[in-house]
Amino acid sequence: MDDAIEMRGLSKRYLIGHLRRERYQSLRDVVAHRVRALLERARHPLSPNRENVNLEEFWALEGIDLNIRQGERVAIIGRNGAGKSTLLKLLSRVTEPSAGSFSISGRVASLLEVGTGFHPELTGRENIFLNGAILGMKRAEITRKFDDIVAFAEVERFLDTPVKRYSSGMYVRLAFAVGASMEPDVLIVDEVLAVGDEGFTHKCLDKFAEFKRSNKTILLVTHSLNLVERFCDAAVWLDNGQKEAEGDPKRVVGAYLTKVEEGEEALLAATTARAVESASRPQGQVAQDGQDGQDQPTEHPADPTSNMFQATEGRWGSREVEITDVAFLDAAGQPSFVFHSGDAMSIRVKVHAAQPTEDFVFGMGLFNADGVCCYGTNTYLEEMTPQRLAGDAEATFAIDSLELVEGTYKLDIAVHKIDGFPYDYHRLLYT
DSSP states (O other): OOEEEEEEEEEEEEEEEEEOOOOOOOHHHHHHHHHHHHHHHHHOTTSOOOTTEEEEEEEEEEEEEEEEETTOEEEEEOSTTSSHHHHHHHHTTSSOOSEEEEEEOSOEEEEOSTTTTOOTTSBHHHHHHHHHHHTTOOHHHHHHHHHHHHHHHTOGGGTTSBGGGSOHHHHHHHHHHHHHHTOOSEEEEESGGGTSOHHHHHHHHHHHHHHHHTTOEEEEEOSOHHHHHHHOSEEEEEETTEEEEEEOHHHHHHHHHHHHHHHHHHHHHHHHHHHHHHHHSOTTOOOBTTBOOTTOOOOOOSSGGGGTTOSSOEEESOOSEEEEEEEEEOTTSOBOSOOOTTOOEEEEEEEEEEEEESOOEEEEEEEOTTSOEEEEEETTTTTOOOOOEEEEEEEEEEESSOOOOSSOOEEEEEEEOTTSOEEEEEEEEEO
């Protein structure tokens, strides 16, 4: 099968400007500097004004080698800023590559940013002809397909309204309808499905399927990973302007999600560590002369139970029994912050009791991002009655299957007396 798109070392470089911070100058220095700048400007009137700007080289795309076969549906995935849209702009000839080359066989239609190729002051009717002409369609061809374009876009009522009054969804429907009507050999699409409603998405997928049957090539940028796995023949993962992986959609999406989870893991770990450190520092304490405030008990309210259900992050309690460590463990017993629905998870709490006690309860509460308590329990409610706590000890709350929907959650962890008096209460510190 022939290649529809071939890329060799495709790269795009930008120069990013940063304003320089100027040191203090006298009036004489400022005047002399401006005179020199004006003289230089007079000698080179077309040169950019960069007297206060540092230019930094940034490679939005670097060394991309890729072959896409005729009739393939290929998705480009990656985080924001990875170079996906830059790649499509190069292939659509919106901008020129800084290095490398590419070739495309056949007629190309590009649907990039919302409203690209539209004039906001013109009506929908006028923009159909304008956009069609930009895409290389003859006026007779546009006229012949006009009714089909309008019907697909569902903008009949607003056809003679300036498109500046259109919603983003109407923009995309009209742009997609024009682009699809030209029957291209290669269709390049940038996140068009993210703006449309459910019905429009189905119409787009039906049109893509029609292109597939006609052996047309589709190159699609999308964040909808389910769509990539279900619809595409291949996927390409870009990261920091470079190609990380290509091939089977499930394999590439899986590798991408693993990298995303590693980033989330590090972020959640850092977020939790900062929250615990901040809550463990006594209020008003400032580190001075090398003293960071460690090993000093946190001040707690005169009535410690008064803050028991306060919906703010913090830590309080008498510290007669102190929580020394909290860890989330996966099925293999390894620390983790990212779990999938259905996974096993354990919460391990380590404590230190300065004096032996027989009055103690371990508790936990699980809250979603809206602050709603999804679940909570403690050893007293579960009728677990260990006899004595002295020195170092630990308790583990084990979950065989984590039946939670996708999202971010926070935990309360506490050790307290049976009557609720807190020894050490950690409120929403663990993410």
